[in-house]
Amino acid sequence: MSGNDDIAHIEEELPLQALPLDAWHRARGARMVGFAGYHMPIQYEGIMAEHAWTREHAGLFDVSHMGQLSFSGEGVDEALEHLLPSDIKGLKPFRQRYSMLLDEEGGILDDLMVSRLGGDAFDGADIYMVVNGATKYDDIGWMIEHLPDEVVMNHMDEQALLALQGPEAGEALASLIPETADLLFMQSGPFTWRGVPLWISRSGYTGEDGFEISVPAGDVALLADALCELPQVKPIGLGARDSLRLEAGLPLYGHDLTPAVSTIGADLGFAIQKRRREEGGFIGHARVMKELADGPGSKRVGLKIEGRLPAREGAAIYAGGVLVGEVTSGGFAPTVGAPIAMGWVSLPHAGLDEALEIEVRGKRIAATVAPMPFVPHRYRRKA
Amino acid sequence: MSRYFTDEHEWIDVEGEIATVGITDYAQEQLGDIVFVELPAEGTSFEKGDDAAVVESVKAASDVYAPISGEVIETNGALEDEPALVNSDAEEDGWFFKLRIADASELDGLMNEAAYKKFVAAL
Numbered sequence: 001m002s003g004n005d006d007i008a009h010i011e012e013e014l015p016l017q018a019l020p021l022d023a024w025h026r027a028r029g030a031r032m033v034g035f036a037g038y039h040m041p042i043q044y045e046g047i048m049a050e051h052a053w054t055r056e057h058a059g060l061f062d063v064s065h066m067g068q069l070s071f072s073g074e075g076v077d078e079a080l081e082h083l084l085p086s087d088i089k090g091l092k093p094f095r096q097r098y099s100m101l102l103d104e105e106g107g108i109l110d111d112l113m114v115s116r117l118g119g120d121a122f123d124g125a126d127i128y129m130v131v132n133g134a135t136k137y138d139d140i141g142w143m144i145e146h147l148p149d150e151v152v153m154n155h156m157d158e159q160a161l162l163a164l165q166g167p168e169a170g171e172a173l174a175s176l177i178p179e180t181a182d183l184l185f186m187q188s189g190p191f192t193w194r195g196v197p198l199w200i201s202r203s204g205y206t207g208e209d210g211f212e213i214s215v216p217a218g219d220v221a222l223l224a225d226a227l228c229e230l231p232q233v234k235p236i237g238l239g240a241r242d243s244l245r246l247e248a249g250l251p252l253y254g255h256d257l258t259p260a261v262s263t264i265g266a267d268l269g270f271a272i273q274k275r276r277r278e279e280g281g282f283i284g285h286a287r288v289m290k291e292l293a294d295g296p297g298s299k300r301v302g303l304k305i306e307g308r309l310p311a312r313e314g315a316a317i318y319a320g321g322v323l324v325g326e327v328t329s330g331g332f333a334p335t336v337g338a339p340i341a342m343g344w345v346s347l348p349h350a351g352l353d354e355a356l357e358i359e360v361r362g363k364r365i366a367a368t369v370a371p372m373p374f375v376p377h378r379y380r381r382k383a
Numbered sequence: 384m385s386r387y388f389t390d391e392h393e394w395i396d397v398e399g400e401i402a403t404v405g406i407t408d409y410a411q412e413q414l415g416d417i418v419f420v421e422l423p424a425e426g427t428s429f430e431k432g433d434d435a436a437v438v439e440s441v442k443a444a445s446d447v448y449a450p451i452s453g454e455v456i457e458t459n460g461a462l463e464d465e466p467a468l469v470n471s472d473a474e475e476d477g478w479f480f481k482l483r484i485a486d487a488s489e490l491d492g493l494m495n496e497a498a499y500k501k502f503v504a505a506l
Contacts, residue, residue, distance in 0.1 A: 048416040310439050312443075331442065334441070
């Protein structure tokens with residue numbers, strides 16, 4: 001047998017680094033793989049069981065490979081509005097927003113979460129940003145190049161990051177930190193647990209209610225232990241993280257999003273608020289305006305697949321005899337109970353319910369453009 | 384009946400001129416949850432080492448090679464409805480296909496159960 005597990009083969013030439021919870025994962029029986037330059041747990045008891053547990057209870061994910069950055073200094077909002085297409089000036093304290101870094105041609109360099117801090121969190125910095133692990137050093141280089149000297153960017157690599165996700169995440173976290181019960185989706189704030197300072201946002205990457213918790217690396221094992229002692233919580237690996245986010249219709253950078261594609265084509269226009277569209281003033285604005293006016297050449301779409309054979313990343317998408325796109329993420333969706341995919345399809349063929357075919361190992365399988373998410377989001381938007 | 388093993392983590396039960404082929408318990412454990420098995424058409428002839436089947440786990444697709452040369456005379460239809468049989472019973476009910484053996488001498492280089500156990504322990 002020969003596997004072609006792309007997660008395991010990423011960056012295999014570079015020596016992999018250990019995350020703060022490395023020993024913790026191994027002690028819990030995790031199977032470790034190389035991802036984004038780190039040894040990371042792909043699964044503990046199995047992807048299907050972990051996926052189902054997260055949809056029904058609460059899963060704890062170690063996402064400490066991601067880049068945590070803080071920004072402060074004179075003119076930080078203006079400087080970030082040059083780099084990001086989102087409204088930063090209008091971002092209130094303790095609020096979080098989804099955004100991205102664009103290159104001069106409007107291609108996507110990374111997608112990210114940006115929030116305004118408050119109080120003395122992270123040494124009194126103004127803005128907190130979480131970027132993808134595999135791209136964090138490129139992002140930092142890009143931002144150093146484009147930020148004025150007055151703005152100080154700090155890569156907080158002494159911070160670990162946990163995600164607690166699932167319908168019982170709220171109840172579980174409130175049993176350790178009661179004040180977190182008041183957070184709503186995309187709100188964040190400073191909290192303290194046994195004297196440890198935490199920055200917690202109500203957000204995530206599964207489509208479920210849940211939190212992302214920034215914690216000093218030296219305290220992360222204690223917090224992970226305390227969470228996993230709760231009856232609602234089990235540790236979950238990268239495998240289920242990927243199947244959960246795919247069902248939630250959330251794109252994965254490096255796969256569904258790349259420098260070759262644009263925000264509007266990616267159906268992420270919601271990240272560019274009205275004022276920013278009108279005023280511009282950010283890198284990549286021309287492409288955004290052109291595609292808002294003329295439409296993008298191709299779009300990121302969801303694909304429902306007939307039968308049980310999964311279509312994977314790289315599979316060609318056809319409309320009749322014509323090549324019209326490519327699958328960028330795909331696999332078996334445990335909650336849906338069938339294979340699903342995300343892909344880029346040229347515009348005339350990207351409409352809902354469009355009947356397409358995907359080529360898998362020389363065979364054509366029937367696929368239909370489907371609305372995303374595949375599994376409804378269950379964010380906590382109201383108290 | 385004798386059982387042989389390959390270093391590609393397949394097992395082969397030989398009874399007369401018929402070989403039953405599957406993947407080992409170690410292999411299913413490594414693959415994780417199996418969601419689809421693509422089996423060859425009956426009547427297909429394979430040379431040793433040809434791609435014979437594909438196992439799709441939640442995370443990836445993996446090829447299964449023909450461990451010896453031969454013609455496919457039967458495939459395990461139960462895997463169509465229940466691919467997870469490969470996880471729950473890889474070395475019995477989760478078999479993949481049966482071959483009419485073309486060249487029995489190809490079995491000579493394969494491992495027996497004890498040798499395969501040793502091989503896996505060293506991985």
